[in-house]
Every structure is written in C-alpha cells, then in structure tokens.
Amino acid sequence: GNSVTQMEGPVTLSEEAFLTINCTYTATGYPSLFWYVQYPGEGLQLLLKATKADDKGSNKGFEATYRKETTSFHLEKGSVQVSDSAVYFCALIAPTGSGGSNYKLTFGKGTLLTVNP
Amino acid sequence: GAVVSQHPSRVICKSGTSVKIECRSLDFQATTMFWYRQFPKQSLMLMATSNEGSKATYEQGVEKDKFLINHASLTLSTLTVTSAHPEDSSFYICSARDRKGQGNQPQHFGDGTRLSIL
Numbered sequence: 001g002n003s004v005t006q007m008e009g010p011v012t013l014s015e016e017a018f019l020t021i022n023c024t025y026t027a028t029g030y031p032s033l034f035w036y037v038q039y040p041g042e043g044l045q046l047l048l049k050a051t052k053a054d055d056k057g058s059n060k061g062f063e064a065t066y067r068k069e070t071t072s073f074h075l076e077k078g079s080v081q082v083s084d085s086a087v088y089f090c091a092l093i094a095p096t097g098s099g100g101s102n103y104k105l106t107f108g109k110g111t112l113l114t115v116n117p
Numbered sequence: 118g119a120v121v122s123q124h125p126s127r128v129i130c131k132s133g134t135s136v137k138i139e140c141r142s143l144d145f146q147a148t149t150m151f152w153y154r155q156f157p158k159q160s161l162m163l164m165a166t167s168n169e170g171s172k173a174t175y176e177q178g179v180e181k182d183k184f185l186i187n188h189a190s191l192t193l194s195t196l197t198v199t200s201a202h203p204e205d206s207s208f209y210i211c212s213a214r215d216r217k218g219q220g221n222q223p224q225h226f227g228d229g230t231r232l233s234i235l
Contacts, residue, residue, distance in 0.1 A: 044226040103220030
C-alpha cells in the first residue's frame with residue numbers, strides 16, 4: 001500500500017533560520033506529491049505540489065523537489081517567519097482499487113513547526 | 118482559488134444528539150468529497166469517500182450507521198453523526214475534488230468542524 005513518512009517534530013526555530021522537513025514515500029504507480037499546511041484551529045491549505053519526477057513545487061518561499069530515485073519530497077524554506085508556525089503534512093495521491101479508480105490522499109503524521117521571534 | 122466551505126465551525130451538544138455537518142464547494146463542482154477525522158496532535162484519518170448520486174464508500178472500521186453521508190448535489194455533501202457520544206468528539210474536516218481534471222489533482226479542504234459532545 002501507499003505510505004508517507006515525515007520527520008517527527010516538534011521543530012522549533014528562530015526567525016530567519018533555514019527549515020527542512022524530510023518526507024519519504026512508498027507508493028504503487030506514479031504518485032502526485034503535496035505539502036499541506038494547517039494553522040491552529042483551521043483546515044488544511046495546499047502549500048505546494050509536484051506531479052512528476054524532478055518537478056519543483058514552490059509557494060510563499062517554500063520549495064520541495066520530487067525525487068523519484070530517493071522517493072523523497074523534502075520541504076525547505078530559506079528564512080522562516082513567525083507566521084510560518086503551523087503543522088505541515090506531506091501527502092501523496094496514487095491510484096488505488098481495481099483499475100485505479102480511487103484516488104485517495106495518504107498523509108504523513110504531520111510536523112509541528114514553531115518559529116520564535 | 119478553489120474554496121470549500123464547511124459549516125458549522127463548532128458544535129457543542131448533549132450526548133444522544135444527532136449533528137449534521139455541511140461541506141460545500143463554492144466555485145467548482147465536486148463529484149467526490151472526502152470526510153476526515155482528526156484527533157489532537159494527530160494526522161487526518163479518512164472516514165469515507167462521498168460520491169455524488171451514489172452511496173458513500175466507508176473506510177474499514179468506520180460505522181456506516183453512525184456516520185451518515187449524503188452527497189445530494191455536485192456542490193454539497195453532508196455528514197451526520199447520529200446519536201453522538203463523548204467519544205465522537207473530534208475535529209471533522211471535509212475536502213472536495215474538482216470534477217474537472219484528473220483524480221491525482223489536489224483536494225481542497227474546508228476549515229473543519231470542532232465537535233464537542235458533553
């Protein structure tokens with residue numbers, strides 16, 4: 001089956017520090033990869049995505065590159081801000097079920113990021 | 118961008134009450150919506166896949182009679198927690214996938230419903 005393993009937190013950084021949250025996956029077929037962010041008390045927002053090998057997703061200073069050879073999709077940001085404090089989920093969609101008729105999101109466990117001023 | 122509205126955002130009610138949560142796609146049509154449950158400091162657990170015009174598909178271990186799902190239109194799915202008890206207290210989140218585009222496109226999430234059963 002499909003699975004996502006991401007770095008367990010919590011991660012605590014000072015403002016302007018460099019961020020890396022590791023994410024690796026196993027999947028049948030060719031998955032699409034996502035990072036979602038959840039701010040306290042809210043639902044999930046799509047942060048970035050990549051649908052094929054070597055694609056780089058980017059948004060709001062965050063980046064992640066789809067690495068098929070290492071089955072990884074690590075999230076990075078060069079300089080974090082206090083407002084980046086949230087829980088980050090790595091996720092994938094790959095076809096499941098007979099004939100690949102279902103496309104379910106598989107999530108990692110989430111990584112809590114706290115950025116201090 | 119794509120917007121999914123979930124209502125209510127918070128419910129507090131007595132044990133034995135049935136609670137209905139709505140999930141609407143505001144600017145796109147969704148033949149498929151998903152219902153998740155999230156426990157504190159944990160990831161999302163998929164409960165069921167809601168299919169417009171047909172029965173929902175439930176994940177293993179989720180009680181169909183307890184969590185009733187109706188997907189009556191291309192923009193609305195509802196989750197009813199029947200005869201809710203304190204152990205049903207949780208954060209429920211819906212998501213929707215635009216009917217245009219392929220199945221591997223991202224889902225768009227609502228803001229969640231905090232359900233507290235006293």
